[in-house]
Amino acid sequence: MNKEENIIVGISIGDLNGIGGEIILKTFADSRVLDFCTPVIFASVKTMTFLKNHFNINVNLNGIKHTDQILHKKINVLNVWNEPVKIEFGKEDLKIGAYAIKSLEKATQALKNDKIDVLVTAPINKHNIQSDTFKFPGHTNYLAQELEGNSLMLMIANDLRVGLITDHVPVKDIATHITPELIVEKIETVYNSLKRDFRVNKPKIAVLGINPHNGDNGVIGSEDDDILRPTLKAIKDSGKLVFGPYAADSFFGSNNYTNFDAIIASYHDQGLIPFKTLSFGKGVNYTAGLNKIRTSPDHGTAFEIAGKNEADNSSFKEAVYKAIEIFKNRKEYKAITQNPLKFNQKKI
Structure with missing residues (x-):
């Protein structure tokens, strides 16, 4: 043929x-x-x-x-x-x-x-x-x-796209896995995938915090302030439309997710629980970046x-x-x- x-x-x-x-x-x-x-x-x-x-x-x-x-x-x-x-x-x-x-x-x-x-x-x-x-x-x-390439689990359902910084990592190890280098790599992968795979000319990406309430100024953890915020600022200063970190508990319930071309969660359940709640049975797991x-x-x-x-x-x-x-x-x-x-x- x-x-x-x-x-x-x-x-x-x-x-x-x-x-x-x-x-x-x-x-x-x-x-x-x-x-x-x-x-x-x-x-x-x-x-x-x-x-x-x-x-x-x-x-x-x-x-x-x-x-x-x-x-x-x-x-x-x-x-x-x-x-x-x-x-x-x-x-x-x-x-x-x-x-x-x-x-x-x-x-x-x-x-x-x-x-x-x-x-x-x-x-x-x-x-x-x-x-x-x-x-x-x-x-x-x-x-x-x-x-x-650099692989990334990207869950997609129509215009809802949820990627992960860490995927199959035990909860107790998540914070130690999240580094500035990994954050940059995953955001770059999602950004390029949106342009190449989904025809989004100017991707707008939201990133969810690591700790509850983004750490509450260090009361519940310092990773958001020490690692995530400065890394996201550097990425945004380079010209990419990357926003966050957003507190994960209210992000989906408030429909804020509809304002972005993709959402990047810090870990597996943080992203996949709301994704599957919104789209179960019609969602697709896509390995972006390859x-x-x-x-x-x-x-x-x-x-x-x-x-x-x-x-x-x-x-x-x-x-x-x-x-x-x-x-x-x-x-x-x-x-x-x-x-x-x-x-x-x-x-x-």
């Missing part, structure tokens, strides 16, 4: 005992999705056939051994393994975790080699993926090693409903759409920056 005619979406299968297979198949059961992207699921035809029969999802699967066999208008399944896999929905299983990593590694390799255009990852179980050869707390950390595009749904494996045909695929479908949108935005941004005069003349 002509690679330019359709964006190739690589998909890692995630935890087979979770809802990943179900939401993938439900998404591509809508044949209209195949009009603007070509899916490649990194798993096995045997496994995907079992899942489609279990959930009674009427789809045709095109089994392939190599990416040069990808067919347009088909749900391609690249056979990463051939042996039967014992799926026990809702069960945490180290063997299933190993299959999740096999899928992720093959999909990532294809992404690095430009055999696929974007990567959408189904949810994994962060415990059963650990091994002697894979010691990462999640997708983001692994992809940060494998792909070029030279390749990766998205995922905003939820986990959902073992409690796995295998029951109750999973909502809205977030996964949105992750597919968002990956395609960002791919197109990056392509346009590259064209503009490489030849701005030609682009401006075309607009006129």
